[in-house]
Amino acid sequence: MKTSSAVKKTRSTSSSRSGKQRSGAHWIKLDAQGVYYKDLNRQIRSLALQGDRRFEIHNVFGQRYLGTNLWGIEGRDRIVIRVYGTPGSDMGAFMDGPRIEVFGNAQDATGNTMNCGQIAIHGSAGDVLGYGMRGGEIYVRDNVGYRVGIHMKEYRDKIPTVVIGGTMQDFFGEYMAGGRIIVLNKFFADNPPVRRSYFIGTGMHGGNIYVRGDVDLHQIGAEVGIASPTDAEWKIIEKYVHNFCKVFGLEENKAKLLKRHKFTRLYAKSSRPYGRLYAY
Amino acid sequence: MKDLSKVNNPYNDEKVISQCSIFGMMSTVGELFSGKAIITAVANMHDRGNGLGGGFAIYGCYPDRSEDYCLQIMFNTRVSREETEVYLKRFFHINHAEEIPTFPTKAIKNPPDVWRYFVQPKLEELHEIISEDDVVTRRVFTINTTLEGAYVFSSGKNMGVFKGVGFPEEIAEYFGLEHYQGYIWTAHGRFPTNTQGWWGGAHPFSLLDWTVVHNGEISSYGANRRFLEMYDYVCSMHTDTEVVAYAVDLLARRHGLPVEVVMDIFSPPVWEQIDRMGPEERVYFEALRNTYGPLLLNGPFAIIVAHHGEMVAHTDRIRLRPMVAGIRGDMVYASSEESAIRLVSPQLDRVWIPVGGHPIIARIKDTPGQEVVKGGRELDKGEKAEEFPTC
């Protein structure tokens, strides 16, 4: 981003600028054209601190760390940020509560070490989505890049979930320690065919990956087992596919997507994959 | 030891490390366009660089002298220029020489003098049969390794490299690049992990009309370099990008391999994958890896390689550096970030993340209606489209 230091324009639809606590019910429109990420994020934080909860950001071209700095704001789980354009990398990094919806494609490291909240991308996302993710939900309508879901982890009822409408690339779910990823292998947008992915789940020692379609043994890591989803898991898959279709307005596809026999479950064969690697 | 304090590695590091943003755009019908868009695009990735290097390569920018080699040279001092010109006059017919116009800005500090010479090599004095390209290459190496304070940073026909220390948008302003026209532009914003004021270290790196911009650190640098030295390349800049440029020159120009094969040498599939291929492809890759194994580029990289008529975007085989490709009409884009492409072309016919180790190749169209890019097929060798588990 170039060095513009101030947020150029803040068009606000707000009619009540009296400085009183705002209800946050109306949408605040921000124009991010030429605005440096630091200034954009600061402005969102300061508006959120004043009570605004809904943001529409237009002309986003690569501004990073959207949603990262909203820590400690009371009621941050009601914050919604709609992004029009191409947000920068590390969108929602460490995010703790807000919801981000992107109308376009996201770049790399979306939802990095995310704790809580929701991200929905009406398009594709780049590499390393959901790295170290610990909670919350990410929905991607189309495809994702390399190393997605790497080292996701879960603790008790805090189970991060990623749903991908299209396909993934190599090292998917590498080192995965918990959480769930659902891959629907369905092209909703006009996308070229993508090759198979390899090294799926290498080093996986927790969590589950559900792929709609077959997965060959040579595509997966040595630590990964192949099975079918259990009844309990199927309920979870149904729930998240339902959410997925709702988020992207694809309800008419739901029945076609939810054919249980098509789903493959990839799981960690052991929570201790490297027990026999060492000499003592 | 040659003093190149302005243009060379001042700490004499064995290897200079730098990473960055890269951007390339090409009109596949050869239409010329100005540098405005690419300057905007690469400036949008400002934070990927740190102001210690920026540069551009432009193809088609000297149409009036398109038959001459254009040597663009940085000089530390007036004396070094005079000495170099004596050398040039001895070995070249100089058809035109001029100082490259610059527009001093606050951001650009302590620049070297930069000149360009449109030349033809003198072949009559040689007692061997050797191509013009080889003669020029040899002279460029001689200048770069022996002539005090001089560095040839561009040596192709009808193309030019412009680079220096600063953010790319500052370098563009310094050289007034919005006034140049070209049909391929590549750009680079650099984040070296050391060294101030080292103009030679900026990208693109080039030899003849081949240029390379590069993001990443090639861990196999030592092995690649020693292999190339066997073929008489002198890696005077100590950067991995220089090594890529020379490897392309060796494989594509001297060994005559098509660019697809060159890229397969740089990022071949892993052996396990090769084992699963059909016999024809297996022997192909076995031969490449056995012969050119020392040129496997190991470690994270994304590169855009260009020469006349072709722009290639390529990544390492496990794709550790980002690359996004986009198409709009006859224009092809490649970038570290999609947002930079969108900024200059909000509407795209297609935008995608290429598969690691599979090059995206944009070529001048021979016939209208031809595919704008080769690559992006994105099935692995030995894999059939119908096998792909779509639902």
Next chain:
Amino acid sequence: MLTSLLPEFTVDRSEDRCIQCRVCERQCSFDVFGYDGENNVMVHREENCVACQRCSVLCPTNALVIRENQYTYRPNANWTREYIQDLKKQAETGGVLLTGMGCDKPHKIYWDHILINASQVTNPSIDPLREPMELRTHLGRKPDQLEMVDGKLVLPDYPNVEISTPIMFGAMSYGAISYNSFRCLARAAFEYGTMFNTGEGGWPMELRKYGKSTIVQCASGRFGLDLEYFNDAAVVEIKIGQGAKPGIGGHLPGEKVSEHISQTRMIPEGSDAISPAPHHDIYSIEDLHMLIHAIKEAVDYQKPVSVKISAVHNAPAIASGMVRAGADIIVLDGLRGGTGAAPKILRDNVGIPIELALAAVDTRLRNEGIRNWASLVVSGGIRNSADIFKAIALGADAVYIGTPALMALGCTVCQKCYTGKCAWGITTQDPYLTKRVNPEIGTQNLKNLLRAWSLEIKELLGCGGINSIESLRGNRLQLRGIGLESWELEALGIRGAGQ
């Protein structure tokens, strides 16, 4: 059971002194001792002994002496006993050899080849007991210059943290060390006014009250890491590498992941805690820039961000890149830096000594005019206060100590941390063993160590006629080399003794 190995140590028991109280049996966590009731004698399984000396120290009658096994293979300068034994272990298991603590190979220790100056006649030495003597240190970026506007100084807005002595406790995670040990470090740092580092095993809630003395780590496994974790701490440190095992990740075996550790790391009980080798969002220097700024956004630019690497060949260039990428503190961990578990082959062969890395990095940053953009902290091989003094004179702002801190808690550097059986209760999660670190005594011992070393540094400063640590920082004229070759003197940027 390994079959063809000689015991490394022998247990000499004086039967005259032994009263068969079986303390040794209860204290040994490596199962060396047994009691033969029929004959009322203690029996030994010497092949299990690691020479941690727990038994001999606690033996009430001093009946035990643990010594190196005198049996030897045929002397061979090439095939030493260590290499023969290692090879046999691997032939029997097919595994990677693990070890703990830092490199124990006799690579040159440069601290021991550096001598310190003193004032004589031309300037007075200072008595630190009666004159002011300042060790207070601030870590964080410093501005290039200050500005006066309308007669008022514009205050710099880079966040800095203050420590009362340039000695901090290095990163050791809860998991690698026991809860009591972790708590002692946290409390001692807090009470003494310095910093301790959580490592990447999370940070128990009840210890957050020590936040102003806490550096939290963001490493590749991202364990127990959320925005609260960042914001409760004083400094956030991105860990790229560790001197004992540059270039590889960590691995806390599932059996060590107890309920409390599981809660702290936020992973299921009994599951392996694997830290990948790299951060998968950092494959390049501009990616480091991105993570540094993600963290700065997350803490609203209120806290310094530190980046730690292991000392490697290209450290100066990398350090320059780290500083330019926005690191406020950079940490170099040298070849001899410790670890809870590392492949032995890496520990002993990868990296460079901290003295050389420190000198090279400080010099490079100064040459580039960016030394004040970041503080420089070094670790890995500090053994006493003179080492610290020399490190600061070479250019460090402060040091981390790991192994010395554990030694204050009882550690005897037996290098068996990775077994989880630490008889001193430090690198174990076995509740029977962890009780051996008394939180009160442990905290006190750590504070004693800080105090003693700080006093000694003051003495050394005093004899050089300097009364503030900042006048020592980078003051290489205070140092001379001895027994060093000219390239070594040049690398350290010091002159030879007598020059």
